[in-house]
Amino acid sequence: MSNDWTTKRLGDICETIYSGGTPNTSEEKYWNGDLNWLSSGETRSRYIRKTEKFITQLGVDNSSTRKAKAGDIVVASAGQGLTRGQASYCVIETYINQSIIAIRTNRNVLHPLFLLYNLLNRYDELRSLSDASSTRGSLTCNIMKGLFIVFPTLPTQIKIATILSAYDNLIENNLRRIKILEEMAQNLYREWFVKFRFPGHQKARFVNSPLGKIPEGWEVDTVEHAFSIIGGGTPSKNVSEYWKNGTINWFSPTDLTATNSMFMDYSGIQISELGLKKSSAQIFPPFSVMMTSRATLGVISINTTEACTNQGFISCIPNERFPLYTLYYWLKENVEYFISLGTGATFKEITKGVFKTIKLVVPAKTIVARFEDIVQQFALQVLNMQRKNINLRRTRDLLLPKLISGELDVSDLDIAVPEEAA
8 A cells, every 4th residue: 555545534525424214105105206216225236227116206205215316325224134234336316215324425535436345345344333222233324424444546546446347337238238138038938939929920820728829739738747847955054074075056045046147157055965965955957947936936047067956946957848948938937927826924935746737838849949049049148248247256356455455556557537437
Protein backbone atom coordinates (compact mmCIF):
# COMPACT_ATOMS: atom_id res chain seq x y z
CA MET A 1 0.00 0.00 0.00
CA SER A 2 1.38 3.41 -1.01
CA ASN A 3 1.30 6.48 1.20
CA ASP A 4 -1.69 8.06 -0.54
CA TRP A 5 -4.20 5.76 1.22
CA THR A 6 -6.41 7.23 3.95
CA THR A 7 -8.50 5.71 6.75
CA LYS A 8 -11.83 7.29 7.73
CA ARG A 9 -15.17 6.26 9.15
CA LEU A 10 -17.78 5.68 6.47
CA GLY A 11 -20.16 8.15 8.07
CA ASP A 12 -17.58 10.95 7.68
CA ILE A 13 -17.20 10.53 3.91
CA CYS A 14 -20.81 9.92 2.88
CA GLU A 15 -23.67 12.27 2.17
CA THR A 16 -26.21 10.02 3.87
CA ILE A 17 -26.73 6.49 5.22
CA TYR A 18 -30.33 5.42 5.75
CA SER A 19 -32.77 2.50 5.77
CA GLY A 20 -36.28 2.07 4.39
CA GLY A 21 -39.63 0.49 5.16
CA THR A 22 -42.45 -1.64 3.80
CA PRO A 23 -46.00 -0.53 2.97
CA ASN A 24 -48.76 -2.58 4.61
CA THR A 25 -48.81 -5.83 2.62
CA SER A 26 -52.55 -6.32 3.17
CA GLU A 27 -53.39 -3.00 1.47
CA GLU A 28 -53.71 -3.76 -2.25
CA LYS A 29 -53.74 -0.04 -3.09
CA TYR A 30 -50.11 0.21 -1.93
CA TRP A 31 -48.81 -2.46 -4.32
CA ASN A 32 -48.38 -3.27 -8.02
CA GLY A 33 -47.78 0.37 -8.89
CA ASP A 34 -45.08 1.82 -11.11
CA LEU A 35 -42.42 2.60 -8.46
CA ASN A 36 -39.51 0.22 -7.88
CA TRP A 37 -39.34 -1.38 -4.42
CA LEU A 38 -36.31 -3.39 -3.33
CA SER A 39 -36.15 -6.17 -0.71
CA SER A 40 -33.02 -7.54 0.96
CA GLY A 41 -33.01 -10.82 -0.99
CA GLU A 42 -32.50 -8.95 -4.25
CA THR A 43 -29.04 -7.80 -3.15
CA ARG A 44 -27.84 -11.18 -4.43
CA SER A 45 -27.47 -9.34 -7.74
CA ARG A 46 -24.30 -7.25 -7.79
CA TYR A 47 -26.07 -4.54 -9.81
CA ILE A 48 -29.69 -3.58 -9.19
CA ARG A 49 -31.14 -3.04 -12.67
CA LYS A 50 -34.75 -3.99 -11.86
CA THR A 51 -36.85 -4.96 -8.85
CA GLU A 52 -39.18 -7.88 -8.28
CA LYS A 53 -41.95 -5.79 -6.71
CA PHE A 54 -43.46 -2.36 -7.28
CA ILE A 55 -45.39 0.03 -5.06
CA THR A 56 -47.71 2.97 -5.60
CA GLN A 57 -47.16 6.56 -4.56
CA LEU A 58 -49.81 5.91 -1.92
CA GLY A 59 -47.62 3.08 -0.59
CA VAL A 60 -44.69 5.49 -0.37
CA ASP A 61 -46.76 8.12 1.43
CA ASN A 62 -48.04 5.62 3.98
CA SER A 63 -44.81 3.88 4.92
CA SER A 64 -41.27 4.64 6.04
CA THR A 65 -39.73 3.50 2.77
CA ARG A 66 -37.11 5.82 1.26
CA LYS A 67 -35.70 6.16 -2.20
CA ALA A 68 -32.22 4.96 -3.10
CA LYS A 69 -30.86 6.92 -6.04
CA ALA A 70 -28.90 5.57 -8.98
CA GLY A 71 -25.29 5.29 -7.78
CA ASP A 72 -26.21 4.49 -4.17
CA ILE A 73 -24.83 1.34 -2.56
CA VAL A 74 -27.38 -0.88 -0.82
CA VAL A 75 -26.48 -3.43 1.87
CA ALA A 76 -28.80 -6.11 3.24
CA SER A 77 -29.00 -5.42 6.98
CA ALA A 78 -31.06 -8.56 7.69
CA GLY A 79 -32.59 -11.45 5.82
CA GLN A 80 -32.74 -15.20 5.64
CA GLY A 81 -29.74 -17.45 5.09
CA LEU A 82 -26.64 -15.67 3.84
CA THR A 83 -28.43 -12.47 2.83
CA ARG A 84 -27.20 -10.16 5.60
CA GLY A 85 -24.07 -8.29 4.54
CA GLN A 86 -24.64 -8.55 0.79
CA ALA A 87 -23.91 -5.32 -1.10
CA SER A 88 -25.15 -4.09 -4.48
CA TYR A 89 -24.87 -1.02 -6.69
CA CYS A 90 -28.12 0.72 -7.71
CA VAL A 91 -28.24 1.29 -11.45
CA ILE A 92 -31.85 2.46 -11.05
CA GLU A 93 -33.76 4.52 -8.53
CA THR A 94 -35.73 2.36 -6.12
CA TYR A 95 -37.54 2.55 -2.82
CA ILE A 96 -36.10 0.19 -0.21
CA ASN A 97 -37.48 -1.93 2.61
CA GLN A 98 -36.49 -1.86 6.28
CA SER A 99 -33.90 -4.65 5.83
CA ILE A 100 -31.75 -2.54 3.51
CA ILE A 101 -29.26 0.21 4.32
CA ALA A 102 -28.54 2.63 1.47
CA ILE A 103 -25.26 4.57 1.31
CA ARG A 104 -24.73 7.70 -0.78
CA THR A 105 -21.06 8.63 -0.93
CA ASN A 106 -19.46 12.04 -1.28
CA ARG A 107 -18.15 11.47 -4.80
CA ASN A 108 -15.38 13.99 -4.33
CA VAL A 109 -13.89 11.65 -1.72
CA LEU A 110 -15.22 8.11 -2.20
CA HIS A 111 -16.31 6.59 -5.50
CA PRO A 112 -19.43 4.39 -5.04
CA LEU A 113 -18.04 1.53 -7.13
CA PHE A 114 -14.89 1.47 -5.02
CA LEU A 115 -17.10 1.31 -1.93
CA LEU A 116 -19.11 -1.53 -3.50
CA TYR A 117 -16.01 -3.67 -3.99
CA ASN A 118 -14.66 -2.70 -0.57
CA LEU A 119 -17.87 -3.99 1.04
CA LEU A 120 -18.00 -7.09 -1.15
CA ASN A 121 -14.50 -7.92 0.04
CA ARG A 122 -15.68 -7.56 3.67
CA TYR A 123 -18.78 -9.74 3.46
CA ASP A 124 -17.73 -12.02 6.32
CA GLU A 125 -16.82 -9.01 8.45
CA LEU A 126 -20.20 -7.38 7.82
CA ARG A 127 -21.98 -10.58 8.79
CA SER A 128 -20.07 -10.63 12.08
CA LEU A 129 -21.25 -7.10 12.95
CA SER A 130 -24.71 -6.64 14.43
CA ASP A 131 -26.70 -4.62 16.89
CA ALA A 132 -26.52 -6.44 20.22
CA SER A 133 -30.10 -5.45 21.01
CA SER A 134 -31.42 -6.97 17.78
CA THR A 135 -32.82 -10.50 17.95
CA ARG A 136 -32.30 -10.84 14.19
CA GLY A 137 -28.62 -9.91 14.33
CA SER A 138 -29.19 -6.94 12.06
CA LEU A 139 -26.71 -4.43 10.79
CA THR A 140 -27.74 -0.85 11.53
CA CYS A 141 -27.11 2.54 10.01
CA ASN A 142 -24.98 3.48 13.03
CA ILE A 143 -22.83 0.37 12.59
CA MET A 144 -22.28 1.25 8.93
CA LYS A 145 -21.49 4.87 9.79
CA GLY A 146 -18.80 3.70 12.21
CA LEU A 147 -17.21 1.30 9.74
CA PHE A 148 -13.60 2.23 8.91
CA ILE A 149 -12.77 2.50 5.20
CA VAL A 150 -9.21 2.51 3.89
CA PHE A 151 -9.09 4.15 0.47
CA PRO A 152 -6.62 5.73 -2.00
CA THR A 153 -6.97 8.92 -4.02
CA LEU A 154 -10.04 9.21 -6.20
CA PRO A 155 -8.21 8.51 -9.52
CA THR A 156 -6.80 5.28 -8.06
CA GLN A 157 -10.22 4.30 -6.70
CA ILE A 158 -11.66 4.70 -10.18
CA LYS A 159 -8.90 2.57 -11.72
CA ILE A 160 -9.53 -0.21 -9.18
CA ALA A 161 -13.28 -0.06 -9.79
CA THR A 162 -12.72 -0.08 -13.56
CA ILE A 163 -10.59 -3.24 -13.41
CA LEU A 164 -13.05 -5.14 -11.22
CA SER A 165 -16.20 -3.93 -12.97
CA ALA A 166 -14.74 -5.05 -16.32
CA TYR A 167 -14.96 -8.64 -15.04
CA ASP A 168 -18.50 -8.09 -13.78
CA ASN A 169 -19.56 -6.57 -17.10
CA LEU A 170 -18.21 -9.57 -19.03
CA ILE A 171 -20.02 -11.92 -16.65
CA GLU A 172 -23.28 -10.00 -17.03
CA ASN A 173 -22.97 -9.94 -20.82
CA ASN A 174 -22.50 -13.71 -20.84
CA LEU A 175 -25.50 -14.17 -18.52
CA ARG A 176 -27.66 -12.08 -20.86
CA ARG A 177 -26.54 -14.14 -23.86
CA ILE A 178 -27.20 -17.37 -21.95
CA LYS A 179 -30.70 -16.19 -21.07
CA ILE A 180 -31.46 -15.37 -24.71
CA LEU A 181 -30.22 -18.77 -25.91
CA GLU A 182 -32.24 -20.62 -23.25
CA GLU A 183 -35.36 -18.63 -24.10
CA MET A 184 -34.89 -19.37 -27.82
CA ALA A 185 -34.66 -23.10 -27.09
CA GLN A 186 -37.66 -23.05 -24.72
CA ASN A 187 -39.75 -21.14 -27.27
CA LEU A 188 -38.77 -23.62 -29.99
CA TYR A 189 -39.81 -26.50 -27.73
CA ARG A 190 -43.12 -24.78 -27.01
CA GLU A 191 -43.80 -24.16 -30.72
CA TRP A 192 -43.03 -27.70 -31.82
CA PHE A 193 -44.20 -29.86 -28.92
CA VAL A 194 -46.89 -27.83 -27.15
CA LYS A 195 -48.50 -25.84 -29.97
CA PHE A 196 -47.60 -28.56 -32.52
CA ARG A 197 -46.25 -26.04 -35.03
CA PHE A 198 -43.30 -28.22 -35.98
CA PRO A 199 -41.83 -28.37 -39.51
CA GLY A 200 -44.46 -29.90 -41.78
CA HIS A 201 -47.31 -29.49 -39.31
CA GLN A 202 -49.52 -28.04 -42.04
CA LYS A 203 -49.73 -31.47 -43.66
CA ALA A 204 -49.98 -33.44 -40.42
CA ARG A 205 -53.15 -35.33 -39.48
CA PHE A 206 -54.29 -34.93 -35.88
CA VAL A 207 -55.95 -37.72 -33.89
CA ASN A 208 -57.66 -37.99 -30.53
CA SER A 209 -55.66 -39.01 -27.46
CA PRO A 210 -56.04 -38.96 -23.64
CA LEU A 211 -54.28 -35.56 -23.76
CA GLY A 212 -56.38 -34.12 -26.57
CA LYS A 213 -55.59 -33.87 -30.27
CA ILE A 214 -52.03 -34.89 -31.15
CA PRO A 215 -50.25 -35.44 -34.48
CA GLU A 216 -50.72 -38.89 -35.97
CA GLY A 217 -47.70 -41.07 -35.22
CA TRP A 218 -47.08 -39.40 -31.87
CA GLU A 219 -47.91 -41.31 -28.67
CA VAL A 220 -49.24 -40.71 -25.19
CA ASP A 221 -47.40 -42.58 -22.45
CA THR A 222 -46.50 -42.22 -18.78
CA VAL A 223 -43.19 -41.04 -17.38
CA GLU A 224 -42.61 -44.55 -16.02
CA HIS A 225 -42.50 -45.99 -19.54
CA ALA A 226 -41.04 -42.98 -21.37
CA PHE A 227 -37.71 -42.71 -19.51
CA SER A 228 -35.98 -43.89 -16.33
CA ILE A 229 -35.89 -41.90 -13.11
CA ILE A 230 -33.56 -42.17 -10.11
CA GLY A 231 -33.82 -40.91 -6.53
CA GLY A 232 -31.05 -39.98 -4.14
CA GLY A 233 -29.75 -40.37 -0.64
CA THR A 234 -27.37 -38.95 1.97
CA PRO A 235 -24.50 -40.85 3.59
CA SER A 236 -24.29 -40.47 7.37
CA LYS A 237 -22.66 -37.15 8.26
CA ASN A 238 -21.20 -38.83 11.35
CA VAL A 239 -18.90 -41.12 9.35
CA SER A 240 -15.96 -39.08 8.05
CA GLU A 241 -14.89 -41.84 5.64
CA TYR A 242 -18.06 -41.24 3.64
CA TRP A 243 -17.02 -37.65 2.93
CA LYS A 244 -13.26 -37.29 3.40
CA ASN A 245 -11.37 -37.08 0.09
CA GLY A 246 -14.61 -37.74 -1.79
CA THR A 247 -14.42 -37.77 -5.59
CA ILE A 248 -18.04 -38.38 -6.57
CA ASN A 249 -20.19 -35.32 -7.27
CA TRP A 250 -23.12 -35.37 -4.84
CA PHE A 251 -25.66 -32.63 -5.49
CA SER A 252 -27.99 -31.02 -2.98
CA PRO A 253 -30.84 -28.64 -3.94
CA THR A 254 -28.72 -25.71 -2.75
CA ASP A 255 -26.19 -26.44 -5.50
CA LEU A 256 -28.88 -25.84 -8.12
CA THR A 257 -30.71 -22.94 -6.47
CA ALA A 258 -27.44 -21.07 -5.84
CA THR A 259 -26.42 -21.08 -9.51
CA ASN A 260 -29.74 -21.59 -11.34
CA SER A 261 -27.76 -22.66 -14.40
CA MET A 262 -28.48 -25.09 -17.23
CA PHE A 263 -25.35 -27.15 -16.61
CA MET A 264 -23.56 -28.23 -13.43
CA ASP A 265 -19.91 -29.30 -13.63
CA TYR A 266 -19.32 -29.78 -9.90
CA SER A 267 -21.28 -30.16 -6.69
CA GLY A 268 -20.41 -28.22 -3.56
CA ILE A 269 -19.61 -31.44 -1.70
CA GLN A 270 -18.26 -34.76 -2.98
CA ILE A 271 -18.73 -38.18 -1.39
CA SER A 272 -16.45 -41.23 -1.37
CA GLU A 273 -17.06 -44.61 -2.98
CA LEU A 274 -17.78 -45.95 0.51
CA GLY A 275 -20.30 -43.16 1.15
CA LEU A 276 -22.08 -44.05 -2.08
CA LYS A 277 -22.15 -47.73 -1.17
CA LYS A 278 -23.48 -47.07 2.33
CA SER A 279 -26.36 -44.81 1.29
CA SER A 280 -29.36 -44.87 -1.02
CA ALA A 281 -27.66 -42.39 -3.37
CA GLN A 282 -27.39 -43.78 -6.91
CA ILE A 283 -24.90 -42.93 -9.63
CA PHE A 284 -26.31 -41.71 -12.92
CA PRO A 285 -24.43 -40.94 -16.15
CA PRO A 286 -23.20 -37.55 -17.40
CA PHE A 287 -25.77 -35.44 -19.21
CA SER A 288 -28.76 -36.64 -17.26
CA VAL A 289 -31.31 -34.14 -15.96
CA MET A 290 -31.62 -33.39 -12.24
CA MET A 291 -34.82 -31.87 -10.84
CA THR A 292 -35.34 -30.82 -7.24
CA SER A 293 -38.44 -32.58 -5.93
CA ARG A 294 -39.00 -30.90 -2.56
CA ALA A 295 -38.81 -27.51 -0.81
CA THR A 296 -37.84 -25.45 -3.87
CA LEU A 297 -39.56 -27.86 -6.24
CA GLY A 298 -38.73 -27.82 -9.94
CA VAL A 299 -35.21 -26.40 -10.19
CA ILE A 300 -33.64 -28.23 -13.14
CA SER A 301 -30.06 -28.69 -14.32
CA ILE A 302 -27.92 -31.04 -16.41
CA ASN A 303 -24.90 -32.76 -14.81
CA THR A 304 -21.79 -32.89 -17.00
CA THR A 305 -20.07 -35.62 -14.97
CA GLU A 306 -21.10 -38.92 -13.44
CA ALA A 307 -22.99 -37.89 -10.30
CA CYS A 308 -25.52 -38.66 -7.60
CA THR A 309 -27.84 -36.53 -5.45
CA ASN A 310 -29.40 -36.36 -2.03
CA GLN A 311 -33.00 -37.42 -1.47
CA GLY A 312 -34.41 -34.06 -2.58
CA PHE A 313 -34.23 -34.93 -6.29
CA ILE A 314 -35.80 -36.85 -9.11
CA SER A 315 -33.11 -37.42 -11.74
CA CYS A 316 -34.20 -38.31 -15.26
CA ILE A 317 -32.14 -40.42 -17.67
CA PRO A 318 -32.45 -39.50 -21.38
CA ASN A 319 -33.02 -42.17 -24.02
CA GLU A 320 -33.93 -42.43 -27.71
CA ARG A 321 -37.59 -41.58 -27.11
CA PHE A 322 -36.71 -38.65 -24.87
CA PRO A 323 -33.19 -37.41 -25.68
CA LEU A 324 -31.41 -34.91 -23.44
CA TYR A 325 -32.75 -31.53 -24.55
CA THR A 326 -36.28 -32.76 -25.32
CA LEU A 327 -36.36 -34.15 -21.77
CA TYR A 328 -34.82 -31.03 -20.25
CA TYR A 329 -37.28 -28.64 -21.89
CA TRP A 330 -40.27 -30.91 -21.23
CA LEU A 331 -39.39 -30.69 -17.54
CA LYS A 332 -38.90 -26.90 -17.71
CA GLU A 333 -42.22 -26.48 -19.51
CA ASN A 334 -44.14 -28.40 -16.83
CA VAL A 335 -42.70 -27.07 -13.56
CA GLU A 336 -45.97 -25.41 -12.52
CA TYR A 337 -47.80 -28.68 -13.12
CA PHE A 338 -45.29 -30.58 -10.97
CA ILE A 339 -45.74 -28.02 -8.19
CA SER A 340 -49.52 -28.50 -8.36
CA LEU A 341 -48.99 -32.23 -7.77
CA GLY A 342 -46.79 -31.59 -4.74
CA THR A 343 -47.99 -32.39 -1.23
CA GLY A 344 -46.83 -31.47 2.25
CA ALA A 345 -47.72 -28.90 4.89
CA THR A 346 -44.23 -27.50 5.53
CA PHE A 347 -42.96 -27.63 1.96
CA LYS A 348 -44.20 -29.04 -1.34
CA GLU A 349 -42.81 -32.38 -2.51
CA ILE A 350 -43.58 -34.48 -5.56
CA THR A 351 -42.86 -38.15 -4.95
CA LYS A 352 -41.35 -40.53 -7.49
CA GLY A 353 -44.56 -42.55 -7.34
CA VAL A 354 -46.67 -39.57 -8.41
CA PHE A 355 -44.11 -38.41 -10.97
CA LYS A 356 -44.10 -41.82 -12.68
CA THR A 357 -47.84 -41.62 -13.36
CA ILE A 358 -47.70 -38.31 -15.25
CA LYS A 359 -48.97 -38.67 -18.82
CA LEU A 360 -46.96 -37.02 -21.59
CA VAL A 361 -46.81 -36.86 -25.37
CA VAL A 362 -43.94 -38.76 -26.99
CA PRO A 363 -43.15 -36.99 -30.30
CA ALA A 364 -42.16 -38.64 -33.56
CA LYS A 365 -38.45 -39.56 -33.65
CA THR A 366 -37.79 -37.53 -36.81
CA ILE A 367 -39.06 -34.31 -35.20
CA VAL A 368 -37.18 -35.03 -31.97
CA ALA A 369 -33.94 -35.57 -33.90
CA ARG A 370 -34.30 -32.20 -35.67
CA PHE A 371 -35.03 -30.46 -32.38
CA GLU A 372 -31.98 -32.04 -30.72
CA ASP A 373 -29.69 -30.97 -33.58
CA ILE A 374 -30.82 -27.34 -33.35
CA VAL A 375 -30.90 -27.01 -29.57
CA GLN A 376 -27.59 -28.77 -29.04
CA GLN A 377 -25.88 -25.84 -30.76
CA PHE A 378 -27.55 -23.41 -28.34
CA ALA A 379 -26.71 -25.61 -25.35
CA LEU A 380 -23.02 -25.93 -26.23
CA GLN A 381 -22.77 -22.13 -26.38
CA VAL A 382 -24.47 -21.90 -22.98
CA LEU A 383 -22.05 -24.42 -21.47
CA ASN A 384 -19.07 -22.58 -22.95
CA MET A 385 -20.21 -19.23 -21.51
CA GLN A 386 -21.00 -20.77 -18.12
CA ARG A 387 -17.45 -22.08 -17.91
CA LYS A 388 -16.04 -18.73 -19.03
CA ASN A 389 -17.98 -17.06 -16.23
CA ILE A 390 -16.55 -19.49 -13.67
CA ASN A 391 -13.04 -18.49 -14.76
CA LEU A 392 -13.93 -14.79 -14.79
CA ARG A 393 -15.35 -14.98 -11.26
CA ARG A 394 -12.33 -16.89 -10.02
CA THR A 395 -9.91 -14.31 -11.45
CA ARG A 396 -11.98 -11.37 -10.18
CA ASP A 397 -12.20 -12.87 -6.69
CA LEU A 398 -8.42 -13.38 -6.61
CA LEU A 399 -7.83 -9.78 -7.64
CA LEU A 400 -10.45 -8.20 -5.36
CA PRO A 401 -8.64 -8.37 -1.98
CA LYS A 402 -5.27 -7.47 -3.53
CA LEU A 403 -6.67 -4.36 -5.25
CA ILE A 404 -8.89 -3.19 -2.39
CA SER A 405 -6.06 -3.51 0.13
CA GLY A 406 -3.48 -1.77 -2.06
CA GLU A 407 -1.31 -4.89 -2.27
CA LEU A 408 -1.49 -4.43 -6.04
CA ASP A 409 -0.65 -0.80 -6.78
CA VAL A 410 -2.44 0.47 -9.89
CA SER A 411 -1.92 4.20 -9.32
CA ASP A 412 0.67 4.45 -12.11
CA LEU A 413 -1.13 2.19 -14.58
CA ASP A 414 -2.51 3.79 -17.72
CA ILE A 415 -6.09 2.46 -17.59
CA ALA A 416 -8.83 3.61 -19.92
CA VAL A 417 -11.64 4.66 -17.60
CA PRO A 418 -15.19 4.49 -19.02
CA GLU A 419 -17.05 7.78 -18.86
CA GLU A 420 -19.77 6.39 -16.56
CA ALA A 421 -17.15 5.18 -14.06
CA ALA A 422 -15.39 8.55 -13.99
